[in-house]
Amino acid sequence: MDALPTTKQPEADGWPQGWRQRTTVMGVINITPDSFSDGGRFLASDRALAEAQRQLNSGADVLDLGAQSTRPGAEEVGEEEELRRLLPALKAIRERCPDALISVDTFLAPVAARALEAGASWINDVSGGRRDPDLLRVVADARCPVVLMHSRGNSQSMDQLTNYSDVVADVKGALVERSEAAINAGVQESQIIWDPGLGFAKTHEQNLQLLRDLEQLTRGPRPVLIGPSRKRFIGAVLDEPRPKARLWGTAAVACRCAQAGAAVLRVHDVGPISQTLRMAAALW
Template sequence: MKRYYRPIAQTDAARPAGAVPLAGGWCWFSHAEVLTRAGSEGLVPVADLPEEVVARLSAPRAQMADIGFDRPSIMGILNVTPDSFSDGGKFDAPEVALARARALVAAGADMLDIGGESTRPGALEVPVEEEISRTAPVIAALRSGGFATPISIDTRKAAVAEATLAAGADLVNDVSAMLFDPAMEAVVAATQAPVCLMHAQGLPEGMQADPRYDNVLLDVYDHLEERLVAAEAAGIARARVLIDPGIGFGKTVAHNLALIRGLSLFHGFGCPLLLGVSRKRFIGTIGGAEAADARAPGTLAVTLAGLAQGAQMHRVHDVAEIAQGVRLFDAITRGYEQ
């Protein structure tokens, strides 16, 4: 029977002997919950876990696109689309997009995530040429203007990834985990670009119709494990992969909450974790915020829950607000120097 090991993440300064760092970051753990498809087998001390499991859970994550993962980082969202769920049409003019990019970095973004195709529930596919025309000129203009901050391209399409990496993007953020376009693996392998593999059940146009899982935490884990193995087989080193459980992509409110509660399980891949919860519908449902742009407080609450489980990168719209919260969390857990 397959066993899964969910480290019980802690941040307290009172740390027992034998505890080990979680992913080389600000959390530590002394026990892990052992999970199976039949249920939980309870907590096991670190000393009784398999050595290879402890090594994967505890090892520092390799730097990626000039981002280190020993501290929390923020990925600021820049959608150059007319139809994204909360900011569609606001930044699709090139000059407005460039100004927004600089504003996000000034507000505290460590990386920008630029997307030219909405993947909100119900969204339809954008032609490759149009997606390239929305994204590549903005990235090229930023780089030609001396913009040094790392840039991620949010795309499912190999041709878009190739064009935008050539224009100056540093990382590919693929919400299909390289399943949508079979050519994506070859592009990522050939360019040696880092890639984020995200879980999604179904395509955006129908993914929220009736999502079902046997066990959402373990189902998502198994899917991402399969995609990680496929990436390695294609020549993409594990050290170049981020993992994203895909909150809101083919998940109900209950599914999202279960994934956030069990988030530390995904450290078992030995990869940094990206958490993308910004302004999502479940935050509005639980928090009572109908308008997407009114969900910053709820986004911060979920971000802090992710930080408490060692999630290293956080993809957000409201960079200034979330950056402030992250700085406070970091000061409390790692210390503060004036």
Template sequence: MPKALTIGGKSFDWGSRTYIMGVLNVTPDSFSDGGKFATVDAAIAQAIQMVRSGVDIIDIGGESTKPGATPVDEATELARVLPVIEGMRQHPDTQHIPISIDTTKASVARSAIEAGADIINDVSGGQFDERMFETVAQLGVPYVLMHMRGTSATMQQMTEYDDVVGEILAFFEMQIDRAVNAGIDRAKIILDPGIGFAKQYQQSIEIIRHLDRFEILDLPLLVGVSRKSFIGKILNQPDPERRLWGTSAACCAAIARGADILRVHDVAEMVDVSRVADAMFRN
């Protein structure tokens, strides 16, 4: 695995510790915090709080990817994310923090990077926009490649696997080859197995139990378990905001199995979880 990757001027030294990516949804319909940060002022205030809590990257998304979410057009997505990126780059408390743009659209990714974002987080893994890999290669930025099947509307009907981890591995191998052939630097790819995306709750647990199988690909691993439905299923807790302790347990398990980055809503709490887990599970 590459020893380090520079994102927004910050060095990420893989294996040294767990890095925290904070979720900043600037949408009205995200599954756990929809509408809370839909104004620029609220979003920047949340970003400042994340920075003070020890976040390493802030991931800004302008289109919900929850099951059944309504797609939005490019103009709507840009109107949501660009003012927040620009505002963060102008604010002294957030101007230094690496920014990730959570999008499946190449045009949105390009505009966000030009506005000051540093890394592209694509939940489709290059499947939704045929221009994505070419765009990432031209921009020369790091890229999070996630596994999913179908779309937000259809993914929960596409959960049949013979070997869920093995099939995700095969998908990664195929998409990494496509990305590299398009000109993306392999050392700038980060993999995300897509917990909850076209996976039943038992499959999400299986993926976390066997994250170490992805080590064969020799790339850093991002894991997003925060507040997700498999935790709600285990706890019989329908309210995503009341899944903090379950999220903590899942994050700890992910670190024990080799996660390099955790994508989370509750930054301060997961910074503490990762520090303790790192002391236990990392050299």
């Protein structure tokens, strides 16, 4: 058995150490057969555990486990299948990495509840509580950090929902609305993390505009998470159709996010992006 990874001890409020002074790293582990860049690689719990240990040793501050693909066109598998995929990996990682911060990427309240019972530390909801409002109550009861992401529609419809009068202002306004819904459900202000949802109901240019004007979000009252890793807008800029070949474009976005004061960057390539952010921190 491999040695236990060196993990970063979380702060009392459920955040990794030093997050207020630097952009921290969330490593992506997709426990799915159909995610856009690594579907099927970590579907087996032993492979998910090995990847978790590798990411923690490479600099991940938080691990984000997802058992429902949210790529454009993905089919929803439902609560039972999502839990069947998720729980073995989550329990294995929690047992072997007891101090790791583990986020679970789900928009279903029953999945969030079972994940928290099994040792999850955060909930990351791509719908911001739209799809299943009970998820906000689950998070409120657990008093854990929750990522409220901006999106429209679902995986089947989001690419047709890209009309905005001002994408930055509209996204910020929608995040304020979702935050108010969360607070009304009992979620504390200190639990809420914003995610503008790059790639979700946005065109390539709209994604770039959100990054250019990122300070309009990061200078607000809540920490901001950005998930640019390997996404289509990077491929469009670089003329690179292969998701895994978009590392350097992702690294450029990481520098911009560090410059703008983003709190968390959600990425697949933890080692290279951790180094990129360390260098960016020295510059900004």
